[in-house]
Amino acid sequence: MTPQDERCASTHRAARRWAAADQVPVESDGLALARSVNDHVRRTGKHFLPKRMLSRLSEIRHRSAADLPFLHAFLDCLLDRHEDRFWNRTYLSLPVLELLLGERNCAVSADRMSALLMADVVRFEAGAAGGSREGPGRGRPSAETVSTRLRHTLRFIAQGVGGSGSGSGSGSGSGPGAGDLPSRLDCGGGSRLEDLVDHLPRPPATDAWAWFDVTVQPVYVLHDEYFFIRVLQAHEMLFTAMAEHVKSAVSALREGYPEECAERIDDAVAMFERAAGLFRVVATMRAEHFSTFRHYTQGASAIQSEQYKRFESLCGVPQTSRLHSTAFTSVPAVRAEAQAPGHDTVTRAYLDLRHERGPGGAAWSRLDAALGRLESRHQRWKSAHRGLAARMLGDAHGSGYTDGVPYLTGVLQNRLFWQLPLPLPLPLPR
Template identity: 35%
Template sequence: MTGPAPLHRWLAHRRPTAARFPYAAVVDAYQHHGKHFIPDEWTRLLAAARERMPEVRGVQRRYLAAFLSTVLDKVDGRYDYRTYLALNLLPLPDIGDTPTPTPAARLLARRDRTHAHLLTDLIRFELAAATGTTPLPQLRPEPQRAAKRVRHALRAAMPALHRLSLVDPAVGGDLEAVARQVVAAVDADLTAEERLAMKVSMLPVSTIHDEWMFIRVLQTFEVTFALLAVDLQAVVAAVHAGHLHLAATRMSTAATLLRDSAPLWSVMATLQPAAFHGFRPYTDGASAIQSRNYKLVESLCRTPAAGRRDSPAYLSVPDVRTLITHGQTSVDDALDALTPPHTTGADSPALASAMAEFTAVLRQWRQTHYGLAVRMLGADQPGTGYTHGTPYLAHARAEPVFRHRPNT
């Protein structure tokens, strides 16, 4: 770790530029200490940098402002799930990005790139940890657990890597050789912006090894759910237009994408209980119940009933709740609005089948999440950040995905 000298030098400039901000030095400090334990000297300097933002020049100015907001979240009392995962520093699609819809293939390619980058970074970290050259040195897993983690991460990354043509489907060899080939292929393809995003989006609260994996897996899930929300919004638009075949295609694509992410649970299952309980106390205030993207997916399938809309599930994501109360249209709503009313299954067997497929995959996702949480916490314990935890997940897994019952 270089210390705060680079930050002092940046602050000393009469007109500092965003492009010259010492991101690497700041991130190295946060990884060396853990965000919860970062020395006051660093946060004072970063607060000074934020105060100077009106003077900062350069096209990266907005990104620097987002970074400073993220690293100062605990100091400001704004720490939550989104700042813990540095989601505003990752290129996630959003349902309100542009008035003109982005082509589905382009959106999928963007998601695949971020998905592959996050998992490759995890693989790189595990390979480097075997030689003791990484930050987060506490409670490093035994070699067998680390190898299992790499194997499952590779499995989770492969569909995206193949779609991007970054890895030959026939790639083979022993686990470490394949992992190194994948890391080299992805590294060679990274843009400067993507490299920066991977660097600045790893801000663990502790120095416990497994937190790196924990963050990367949760970020990867968020990338997928962000795209699923866009896909479901496209399904709504297609149903409104009467293009039920197009709606079926987009719904089926969403189901496939969610199914492809299932191996991420196997990666998460390599989390050491002692490691989880070691860093968990410092995540107080951040919980997956605050996942905006997951709630968008749920609410775009079926508008939640008043009881759920007014529960902690949606009170934790006020912007999504506002969308709902202001009339956000779900897939169910769009089907209801068709004239004459459609029964889905009778009028579009393809859409009914795709809805049933998506329902099955999402229910399995919920069940796996619940099972892993029970294994780590027990059946009656609060979750990460001391929120509603496993009792909440037990109830949420039973929530219907769609109100419409597709006649498949």
């Protein structure tokens, strides 16, 4: 029996013991089982898990909901295909990541989480370069491509650990000189890369945060799907942070402070600038490899991103045509929030305060400029997304059953603050 066959058999035995037990083992939080299953997933792809194993894990999931929330969330993601509910949230293991964000004893901001996710990309690539069994390593790109990928990734991390929004929680600090990470990268030697890993931000050293290691569940076995999942997760965390900044901006307007609102809007602008760096990371992936593993991701798409739509609908209620488009029908919970009578937005709060106080003043000029920056940055982000999709997808349809690149082209002119008398955004880059 090969080592891989033995590991597979071990996972089967663990699942069988759990499924056969009368109750969830009191002494276990399920992490050992999750690690064993996740190791199997990383070697075969979630799409190819044996049905017998999946059936046993489904039994365990139905018994673990109340007592073991992390195991339940992990299995909720793992079993999405088996239970015919595969979509963006479960493909990206967001239920597990959101539990980690909600940890009261070790709070970590969504912005900080994005840095931790991308730091894990560096660790993954370092492990693959050193011949570790972290992943299958199939189709690993050239050393030059990996170097470019790491450089962009390290810039993103450095912006996070050095910026005002890094908000680390207890135990989640980084090594000395973390803000200088890009300059530490030495393309010429693996030992230097291993040394650099010691300076990366680390997840908190708590029992709950040990679940961070099982939040990548690739559907296939190509090397690049690992970092692709982490990039999408980081994007979700940035939009979570943006939504919080915009909520704070609404509160500032309701309290009569347009200057403070402008500061919160500029915080969101900074998040968009960081998000642009993630597109540069994705651009290091070969289109043919992306096409191979996305064949197994049909049904899961970024169009289902709840946090992006939540951010958008907090800026202003989208026009009726957009609310009835696939963009919002794909996220019914957020669509319901946007249409609820009490839903507040920057646009509504802005118009109400301007009606109360009248136009004019330096505070309003500063706020208008901040809103214009956010509008412009959003447009540029969409344009970059469309350009990258055109390179990766070509004429192929999107994995969320959209038209792909034509869909992204059609939404370029959607505006966040379409009801406000703001200057038009800067022209879209060609």
